[in-house]
Amino acid sequence: MGIFTFAVFLAGLFSPEWHEQFYGQWVFPSVRLSMNALSFAFPFPLFWFFIPAFTFWVLWRLLSIFRNSSLKLWNRGWQSLLFLAKVILIAICFFYWVWGFNYLRPSSVERLNLNTTAVEKERVFELLEDWTGLIGLQRQRLSESGMRTEEDLFAHRVDYGILVDGLNDFLGIHNYPSFQHMPLRHWIPHGILLRNGTAGMYFPFTGESTIDPGLHPLQIPFTSAHEMGHGAGFTDEGFCNLLALLICIRAEDPFINYSGGLTFWRHIARAARSLDGDRYREFIEESLPEEIREDLQSIYRHRDRYPDWFSGLQRRMYHTYLRAHGVSEGVASYSQMLMLAESYFELYGEGEQHFD
Secondary structure (H helix, E strand, O other): OHHHHHHHHHHHHHOHHHHHHHHHHHHHHHHHHHHHHHHHHOOOOHHHHHHHHHHHHHHHHHHHHHOOOOOOHHHHHHHHHHHHHHHHHHHHHHHHHHOHHHHHOOOHHHHOOOOOOOOOHHHHHHHHHHHHHHHHHHHHHHHHOOOOOHHHHHHOOOOHHHHHHHHHHHHHHOOOOOOOOOOEEEOOOOOOOHHHOOOEEEEOOOOEEEEOOOOOHHHHHHHHHHHHHHHOOOOOHHHHHHHHHHHHHHOOOHHHHHHHHHHHHHHHHHHHHHHOHHHHHHHHHHHOOHHHHHHHHHHHHHHOOOOOOOOOHHHHHHHHHHHHOOOOOHHHHHHHHHHHHHHHHHHHOOOHHHHO
C-alpha cells in the first residue's frame, strides 16, 4: 500500500495533468460521493464515532500485545512499535487517497487565470471606501429583516443548504465536479477549535467539513463556506476564502450576504491598516457606520471568550504542513484573498456592482 501510494504521489508530482484526470476527475469525486452517502445515512457526525473508535482500537491492540505473556518484554515493545508504524503508514496512505492527493492537482488559481500580484495602496483604500458603503447597505438590509441587536444575531440559525447551493453554482460555472450534498458538522464542546487557534477544519477521514460552533454568528456562514470549499477538493486557503466570499455575496439571504461582505471588508481593512495606519484610522473614525462598529466589537468580545491554549502553535504546525505539501506561502496564503478577489471581479465582472 505504501509503495503504491508513493508511486502515485511521484506520478502526480511530475505530471499534474495526468493526476487531474486520474485523481481529480475520477478518484476524488468517487470518494466524495461515497462519503456523502455515508454522511447522509447517519444523523450524527461520523468523526464523533471515528476518532474515539480508532483511538480505542489502537489502545486495545497495544494492551493486547503487552498482555501477551508468551512474548518477552523487549519483544512486546518491538511488536508495539511495529504495530504503531503500520497504523501510521495506513493512516498516511488513507489520507492521501481520500483527500491529500488534491495538493498535486493543477492550481485552481492558475486554472481561473487569477492574479496574485499585490494590490496597490491607492486601490486598497479605494476598495475600503467602496466596501464600507456596500456592507453599510448589507447591514441596513439585515436590520430591515429584523436583526438589529446582538441578541437578534445570536438567535439566528443559518440555512446551510443555501451555502451548498452556492458552492454547486460556483463549481458548475467553472466546470468542476459538483456535489449535491456537502456535510457540515460542529465540534463539541464549543470553543475546542478556537482555543487551538482555528475556526474550522476539513476532516478528511470522514469527508466532513467542520466548524467550531463557538464562532460568532456573523463568522459562521463565511467559515462554513470556506470549509465546504476544502470538501470540494480545493486545497489553497486563499482560494477557499475567495470561494466563500462568492458564495456569500451571491446568496439572497441577507445574513449570509453580510457575513461574506463583512469578512472581506476586514481583510481589506487589515491591508489598509498595514499600508498606512494613520490614514486608515482617520477613515474609520469618519466613515464607518455605528452599527458595523458594534458588530465588530461584538465579534472581538466573543473571540476573547476563547483564548488560545497554545499561542501560535497551531499556526506554526499548519504553516509547516502547507509548505510540505507545496504551498510555498504557507499560512500567508490566507491573506491572498484580497488580490484573488480583485482579480476575479475584474475577470468575471463581479464585485462591488453585485449590490447595485
